[in-house]
Amino acid sequence: MQTTIQQDATHQLPQAVEPRNPGMELDLDWVRAVQANTSAIERRAATLPGRRSVKKEHQAAWLLKAISLIDLTTLAGDDTEGRVKRLCAKAKQPVRAELLEKLEMTGLTTGAVCVYHDMIETAVTALDGTGIPVAAVSTGFPAGLSPFHLRVEEIRQSVAAGAAEIDIVITRRHVLQGNWQALYDEMKAFREACGDAHVKAILATGELGTLRNVYKASLVCMMAGADFIKTSTGKESVNATLPVSLVMIRAIREYYDRTGFRVGYKPAGGISKAKDALVYLALIKDELGDRWLQPDLFRFGASSLLGDIERQLEHHVTGKYSAGYRHAMG
Numbered sequence: 001m002q003t004t005i006q007q008d009a010t011h012q013l014p015q016a017v018e019p020r021n022p023g024m025e026l027d028l029d030w031v032r033a034v035q036a037n038t039s040a041i042e043r044r045a046a047t048l049p050g051r052r053s054v055k056k057e058h059q060a061a062w063l064l065k066a067i068s069l070i071d072l073t074t075l076a077g078d079d080t081e082g083r084v085k086r087l088c089a090k091a092k093q094p095v096r097a098e099l100l101e102k103l104e105m106t107g108l109t110t111g112a113v114c115v116y117h118d119m120i121e122t123a124v125t126a127l128d129g130t131g132i133p134v135a136a137v138s139t140g141f142p143a144g145l146s147p148f149h150l151r152v153e154e155i156r157q158s159v160a161a162g163a164a165e166i167d168i169v170i171t172r173r174h175v176l177q178g179n180w181q182a183l184y185d186e187m188k189a190f191r192e193a194c195g196d197a198h199v200k201a202i203l204a205t206g207e208l209g210t211l212r213n214v215y216k217a218s219l220v221c222m223m224a225g226a227d228f229i230k231t232s233t234g235k236e237s238v239n240a241t242l243p244v245s246l247v248m249i250r251a252i253r254e255y256y257d258r259t260g261f262r263v264g265y266k267p268a269g270g271i272s273k274a275k276d277a278l279v280y281l282a283l284i285k286d287e288l289g290d291r292w293l294q295p296d297l298f299r300f301g302a303s304s305l306l307g308d309i310e311r312q313l314e315h316h317v318t319g320k321y322s323a324g325y326r327h328a329m330g
């Protein structure tokens, strides 16, 4: 069994790097044609947790895989350098060495560390030489309502400070008013300001009203060159959900079918249990295929998921659960 775990897990470590989505002209006919059958989507989403179960002997490998796909996040008003340094240490060594040794796993890290602009330099320094990218939330996160020129400037400053990935927030108003041109222009300006840094577009789906709006906003952001689309900031009252994920994943698939470019997916906010992470991975495998199960095309945005995964791995190895406080993140 251990051989299986090692083969699965190491073969699932970062390998591929997808060419960036260059975007395209805004295609309003495509956007306006979008339909979303909410009750059918909700019915299908409700079946997802029971539809696929990961066999017990493969669970550890899938959990290790999930770790490699986490944007390990701290986005709190009371963040300090100390907390960010501890988080970075966790990103470098996400699971205790003796557990990894038993699982015959080496070189495991999280996908990235995600912080506010102010904490970029601390994180970049702490992760120096590891290859773990720092992602920064910019553009007046989480509401995205600061003056436009300041949001663009914040991106530039975050990139200059060393962020390799920028998570922007869109203006929800543009979606709610059906102003697709404004959303496209905004996203394009953000993408431009990112330069070589990859850009994840946070849709804040809990504030977009309908699943149809979520689909349309996903398409428009991809047309404007988003490298990833991301559900939520973690600060809305409803964050990542399975119905929303189904819609965004279908939009990604449709965009790929039409343009040949793969855009990444990042569910974020409220994903804190290992078993939920496995449902998401199964969903991606079913809907988009194995290629999307790599850190260049999939991330979990999560502050506490790693702790639960580590607990489950400990149980897998020792047969016992440890207390949650032993797996504090920061």
Ligand SMILES: O=C[C@H](O)COP(=O)(O)O
Pocket: 073, 075, 114, 232, 233, 234, 235, 268, 269, 270, 271, 272, 301, 302, 303, 304, 305
């Ligand atoms: O982008 C990541 C989210 O802010 C994390 O949300 P969470 O604290 O609910 O895991």
